[in-house]
Amino acid sequence: MPGPLEEEPDDLPPGPRAEPPETAVVNDWAKAEGLHAARLARVAGRLGALDDRLQRGPEGWRHRLALIEAADLSWFAGDRVSSDRLALWVSMRLSGAQDDPNALARVGWAARRLIGGPGPEADLAAFLDRRDPETIEDSAERLQDRAGGWLDVMAAAAELHPVTRACMGFHLWSLAGLGHHGDQIEAAVTASRIAASDGSGAIFAPLAMGGAGGLRASSSPAERLARWLDGMNSAILTAMRHLDEIEAWGSRAEETTSQLSGRTPMALCSALTEWPLVSAPMAETLTGASRTAVQRNLAWMGERGLIREVTGQGRFRMWRVAF
The missing domain is CATH 1.10.3290 (Fic-like fold)
Structure with a gap:
């Protein structure tokens, strides 16, 4: 009976391993x-x-x-x-x-x-x-x-x-x-x-x-x-560029509304800075002011060119800052 086969030594250099x-x-x-x-x-x-x-x-x-x-x-x-x-x-x-x-x-x-x-x-x-x-x-x-x-x-x-x-x-x-x-x-x-x-x-x-x-x-x-x-x-x-515009608007809004009393104008300016578009119900929720105060201040800001209404509707209106 022939003996067990002997394994020949592997003298070849190791090949490259497969990369993950x-x-x-x-x-x-x-x-x-x-x-x-x-x-x-x-x-x-x-x-x-x-x-x-x-x-x-x-x-x-x-x-x-x-x-x-x-x-x-x-x-x-x-x-x-x-x-x-x-x-x-x-x-x-x-x-x-x-x-x-x-x-x-x-x-x-x-x-x-x-x-x-x-x-x-x-x-x-x-x-x-x-x-x-x-x-x-x-x-x-x-x-x-x-x-x-x-x-x-x-x-x-x-x-x-x-x-x-x-x-x-x-x-x-x-x-x-x-x-x-x-x-x-x-x-x-x-x-x-x-x-x-x-x-x-x-x-x-x-x-x-x-x-x-x-x-x-x-x-x-x-x-x-x-x-x-x-x-x-x-x-x-x-x-x-958008930040340039909103920063310039913020300075103008602060100067324009400085003559007003109360916290609503400042709160509205913050809301208009934070949100691209704001409705009256949104502004009421965000500022904590009454609907009457919000609408009065939005109208005042619109008359002075700080904001503009974008829907053109009588109801469900939205405002954005006027750059």
């Missing part, structure tokens, strides 16, 4: 970041300037920009919720017969997450306000697993700039199985919070103000990052 899939993905985005380093530095500088300005400015500025961004994101995603409808929904949970309640819920969620609260990387499922149904098939992939896979890739990209990581996370959203009907808004809001994660004044990085061009899909990571940076640059500039 997230490593290959991150490497592609790292190359894209290096390719657009100068453009990234310029956008990061502008985001830093916005962060500093919001940190020094009144709290109402952050709230105002968040509502504008949420409304613009809804148009990008196809929900088309206007600023006035969003303001009524967020402030008083009011909606019209023609409003889509699901669309309002999605854009309302976006506004809340852009206004503040914990970021997405601490607990993505909680950030999305989503949970698996109580009855789920054993073969179905759970949300926690899908979210965990996406977070693993984001963690592997920790060395990348937050703006690059945000872009990568946005474009990997659907591939991670996180998408459903509202996935475009969810992905964009999540990315905007990640992009601003190093700041203390800006809760989010604007993406949709100025056209949402950076959110359009393209082919390679390099092309996607280039489009992302251009879109974010445009959105930040739009946000800064």
